Amino acid sequence: xxxxxxxxxxxxxxxxxxxxxxxxxxxxxxxxxxxxxxxxxxxxxxxxxxxxxxxxxxxxxxxxxxxxxxxxxxxxxxxxxxxxxxxxxxxxxxxxxxxxxxxxxxxxxxxxxxxxxxxxxxxxxxxxxxxxxxxx
Numbered sequence: 516x517x518x519x520x521x522x523x524x525x526x527x528x529x530x531x532x533x534x535x536x537x538x539x540x541x542x543x544x545x546x547x548x549x550x551x552x553x554x555x556x557x558x559x560x561x562x563x564x565x566x567x568x569x570x571x572x573x574x575x576x577x578x579x580x581x582x583x584x585x586x587x588x589x590x591x592x593x594x595x596x597x598x599x600x601x602x603x604x605x606x607x608x609x610x611x612x613x614x615x616x617x618x619x620x621x622x623x624x625x626x627x628x629x630x631x632x633x634x635x636x637x638x639x640x641x642x643x644x645x646x647x648x649x650x651x
Contacts, residue, residue, distance in 0.1 A: 520586040521624035522593065523552060523614045525577035526563040531648040536596050543589055544580040550614040551576055552626065556642055557633040563644040564606070564629030576643040579614060579624055590625065597627050606631030 522544070527534040530541055553568040554575040565575055582589045590609070597607040612626040 519611055519623045519625060520582045521547070521614075521622055522580045522582055522590070523550060523577050523612065523624040523626045524580065525556065525565060525575050525626075526644045527561075527647060528593070529578055529644075529648060531650075533647050533649065536593075540580060540589070540593070543585060544582045547579040547581050548616060549576065550579045550616050550624075551642070552612055552614045554628075554642075556639040556644060557629070558637045558639055558644070558646070559629070559631075559633070561647075563639065564631065564633055565627065566629055566633060574642050576641075577614075579616075579622070593627075 551574045555566045555573045556575045557564045607627045611623045614624045
């Protein structure tokens, strides 16, 4: 499997999020910029869940971080955070996924996919989770 030092975040870890782990990520990694990936986003209450796309129109907005030399430790910390938010057996599964920047560039980044059940009425059509975020 290819490795990556990049992480795509789409919820409580976004730069505008007021969550302490978002601040920790921003302090320990370099923000690369906004990107999108093919998927469907669901409002799970205190955090969102990312599921596979149903159609070519299913896109999720997020941000990419370059984790640099500390990637292994940061990913361990993020895994622990995701597992704490959603206790084992964890419904979150970290996988390498292709993400696309506004200029068309793509790269492989780690992404947390939600493996639990979702309710279709909680689908976030905009593809952008804004709860707990400061205004842009």
